[in-house]
Amino acid sequence: MSVYAWIGLGNMGGPMSANLVAAGHEVRGVDLNEQARAAAAGAGVHLADSVAQALAGADAVITMLPKGQHVRAVYEGPEGIWAHATESMMLLDCSTVDIETSRYIHEQSAARGLKFVDAPVSGGISGAAAGSLAIMLGGAPELMERAGELVAPMSARAIVAGGPSMGIAAKICNNMMLFIDLMASAEGSQLAEKLGLDPQVFWEIVSVSSGRSWAQQTWYPVPGIVDTAAANNNFEATFRVDLARKDVGLALDAGTMSGICLPAAQLVSKHFDELISEGLEDKDCSLIVKNLVPGGQV
Numbered sequence: 001m002s003v004y005a006w007i008g009l010g011n012m013g014g015p016m017s018a019n020l021v022a023a024g025h026e027v028r029g030v031d032l033n034e035q036a037r038a039a040a041a042g043a044g045v046h047l048a049d050s051v052a053q054a055l056a057g058a059d060a061v062i063t064m065l066p067k068g069q070h071v072r073a074v075y076e077g078p079e080g081i082w083a084h085a086t087e088s089m090m091l092l093d094c095s096t097v098d099i100e101t102s103r104y105i106h107e108q109s110a111a112r113g114l115k116f117v118d119a120p121v122s123g124g125i126s127g128a129a130a131g132s133l134a135i136m137l138g139g140a141p142e143l144m145e146r147a148g149e150l151v152a153p154m155s156a157r158a159i160v161a162g163g164p165s166m167g168i169a170a171k172i173c174n175n176m177m178l179f180i181d182l183m184a185s186a187e188g189s190q191l192a193e194k195l196g197l198d199p200q201v202f203w204e205i206v207s208v209s210s211g212r213s214w215a216q217q218t219w220y221p222v223p224g225i226v227d228t229a230a231a232n233n234n235f236e237a238t239f240r241v242d243l244a245r246k247d248v249g250l251a252l253d254a255g256t257m258s259g260i261c262l263p264a265a266q267l268v269s270k271h272f273d274e275l276i277s278e279g280l281e282d283k284d285c286s287l288i289v290k291n292l293v294p295g296g297q298v
């Protein structure tokens with residue numbers, strides 16, 4: 001049994017930490033949100049009132065927070081992780097953050113003699129609940145075996161992406177491809193329908209043809225075709241527009257930093273921005289299909 005300190009018990013952190021409890025580990029959770037705390041307590045997480053309390057004697061510290069700024073805030077300062085971590089603990093950040101934040105946390109942790117691994121995840125809320133996430137590990141080679149053991153109860157596969165920040169680099173590139181694929185499915189679905197194809201027949205053709213993708217299989221933005229699609233449920237979010245926009249923005253920032261042109265990602269971000277300007281940031285990202293149709297009807 002290991003002792004985990006867990007910071008960020010939201011949509012992802014809640015079920016992920018619950019899987020650690022179910023696997024027989026002790027989890028001490030911290031969150032600012034009362035609802036998130038109560039749900040975690042219900043799943044067997046021991047609530048802590050401070051980072052210091054959660055970290056005392058822990059084997060691992062996991063952060064699962066919205067953005068880079070939240071991760072920095074939780075690491076820095078007299079109440080933060082760096083002030084209370086010890087050399088025996090492994091620090092893992094599972095959040096999707098910008099490359100610069102990830103590099104900063106790696107550098108600052110190493111300068112303090114602390115073991116840090118970036119460990120972003122893919123698989124969404126359903127993968128978090130099922131314990132079937134893909135987890136991408138970035139850090140010093142000698143830390144990878146232990147990091148893999150620590151995340152195993154939450155994942156179907158933990159893959160070593162490479163050295164420091166290579167996990168987050170893989171995650172950012174993967175999600176950029178996902179949202180470009182989603183845009184392709186949105187455009188294909190609408191054009192096919194206007195050309196007179198039956199939506200179900202077209203989806204089945206694509207499923208065995210070269211237009212197939214994870215987005216087309218899982219998030220197809222036409223009601224009544226794919227069970228897991230938010231289109232069946234008035235585009236209630238399984239992956240929110242604003243979080244999708246954040247992820248594409250991380251890719252665009254990384255592209256600027258690296259001198260790479262990303263025209264398709266730019267186009268996708270523009271469509272997410274349109275939805276956000278219409279007040280639809282809480283809806284599902286597959287609503288990207290909306291403004292392809294004159295009048296915005298889907």
Ligand code: NAD
Pocket residue numbers: 007008009010011012013030031032033036064065066067070073074094095096097121122123124125238239243
């Ligand atoms: P969320 O907003 O549901 O949860 C984040 C939690 O962090 C909230 O409960 C919030 O109260 C807490 N928090 C914020 N600041 C804090 C602080 N200073 N101290 C303690 N708690 C604090 O977000 P989520 O959907 O769980 O996503 C978390 C991360 O995982 C994000 O980076 C997201 O991009 C990534 N991610 C999400 C999904 C998904 O499908 N939702 C999939 C893969 C990766």
